[in-house]
Amino acid sequence: MSIIKKVEPVSDKIEITWAEEDDVPLSTYHNIWLRDNCHCSQCYYPLTKQRLLNSATIDLGIKAKSINHDGNTVTIIWDNGTGNGNGADADADAEHESQFDAHWLKIHSYNPRLIPLDEKLHGAKTKLAQHLWQVKDIESNLPRVDYTTVMNSSDETDQEQAIKDWSLKLWQYGFCLIDNVPVTPEDTEQLCQQLNYIRPTHYGGFWDFTSDLAKADTAYTNFDISNHTDGTYWSNSPGLQLFHLLYHDGTGGTTSLVDAFKCAEIMRDKFPQSFEVFTRIRVPAHSAGEEKVCIQPDTPQPIFKLDNNDDKSSKIIQVRWNQSDRSTMDSWDDPDDVVKFYQAIKDWVSIITDPENELWYQMRPGQCLIFDNWRVLHSRSEFTGKRRLCGAYLERDDFVSRLKLLTLGRDAVLDAI
Ligand SMILES: [Fe+2]
Ligand SMILES: [Zn+2]
Structure with missing residues (x-):
């Protein structure tokens, strides 16, 4: 079946009239763009x-x-004898032939864009849809996989299927539990490596710690830590985080999880002015507890990162939220933003601490928790006793790469690049 009806040169462009649907307009491509994308x-x-x-x-x-x-x-x-007269380069390219696949042209049509950018990856809209949640949507059916399935499948296809299920649950809900994990740091580290690369930081690669302030960060205390994402002080915040509670002989230390994408949508709806403030005002952050460390992002970034910051209705792709690590804010474009910013904090905190949005969960030895640190906030209540926790940050781009390839297939992924 033909996809193209007609191709015509128009000045420095070509126009393609599509055969398939009557309602699809024709697409226009610049010659220079086509030449640059020659795949010979x-x-x-x-x-x-x-x-x-x-x-x-x-x-x-x-x-x-x-x-x-x-x-x-x-x-x-x-x-090549035409154009702006750069003869030498043109001669070198005499009689060059390019071929363009119609399907490829359609996917990459930019004038007009036929397929929205976030749907360019064929099938992604449905197969990689994120299910934003509130507590009622999820409490009776938490996303989980079994350690033995993801680690010990004898067959390579089963193994791939298990990793795909795990990746997809983590992507769809922003977190996933892993049951029946042996209660050792070594097995937990191997579990991390099964999914992705461990990201080394000034806390080390894979960490295993108690509340002894071995590192100068509140994570290494027994204080209550309110909802946050980790690493707002890095230009690129950690993508995934895995926790395994190896031992706890006291009380407290409960974890809460909040779908910050869902909360941001609630904020966009309920408090549009505060939503706008969170997409615009850039918030500096630091990690400076260690004697030889003062990490700051190369440039401060807003709390909400949108798919397209010029379009405030576009989807949220990252939330950076950490009250503890926020630095002194002293470069306001407009001094009136100060009060607007603190109002936005009030609105946001009212949403993320609403019991409808905050899922409380008690970690326990043998069950790991992994979550998307760009989407899901975590907290820890104050605790007593000795508590040993291990875990790691995992890279995000590599995770998403694997998720896409396993879920959509390599051909679909490559078509869209
Ligand atoms: Fe944290
Ligand atoms: Zn070529």
Whole structure:
């Protein structure tokens, strides 16, 4: 079946009229953009999916000498004697032929954009939908997997399926429990490595600690720690965090989990002015407890990161929320923002501490908790007794890469790049 009805040159662009749907408008592509995205073996190395072409050598006014299509592929022979007259480069590229797959052209159509950016990855909208939750949606059916399934599958296909289930639950709900984990730091570290790379930091790679202030951070005390995400003081906050409570002989130390994406949606709806403030005002942060450490992000970042910051209705892709690590804020663009900011904090805290949104959960030896630190807030209540906790930060981009490949398939993922 043909996807393309007609291809026509128009000035320094080509126009494609689509055959499939009557209501889809035609798409326009700049010649220079097409030439730059040539995937022939001279211009692109298929093995590594990398560009070989030096984009600076393309004539800005490059025109097509001939354009043909068979309904599914567009073939262009470039006329290099035209354009803005950069003769030397043009000669080097004489009679270059490019072929473009219609499906690829459609996915990447930018004028107009036919497929919203977050749907560009075919199937992602449904298969990788995140299920935002409140306590009532989730308390009776917490996302969980079994340690033996993710670690000990004898068959490689079963293993992949188990990792896919685990990744998908973690993505959909922002956290996942792992049951029946042997109560040792060594087994817990292996579990982390089964999913992803451990991120080394000034706390070490895999950590195993008690409330002895071995590191100068409140995590190493027995204080109550209110809802937060970790690492707002890094330019790139840790993506995932895994905890395993190895031992506790006292009381308290309960953990709460909050879906900050859901809470941000509630805020957008209920307190739009405060929502806007959280997407705009950049909040400095630091980690400075250790004698030789003072980590700050390269530039302060807002509490809510949107998919497109120019569009306040776009989806939230990261929440950075940590009251303890917030630095002194002394570079306000508008002094009136001071009160607006503190009002936004009040509105936000009222949402994230609402019992409808805060899920209380008691960690226990043998059950690990892993969560998306860009989405889910965690807290810990004050505790007594000796408490030993181990865990790690895991990289996020690698996790998402694996999630996409396992869930959507490599072909779909590669089509969208
Ligand atoms: Fe934390
Ligand atoms: Zn080429």
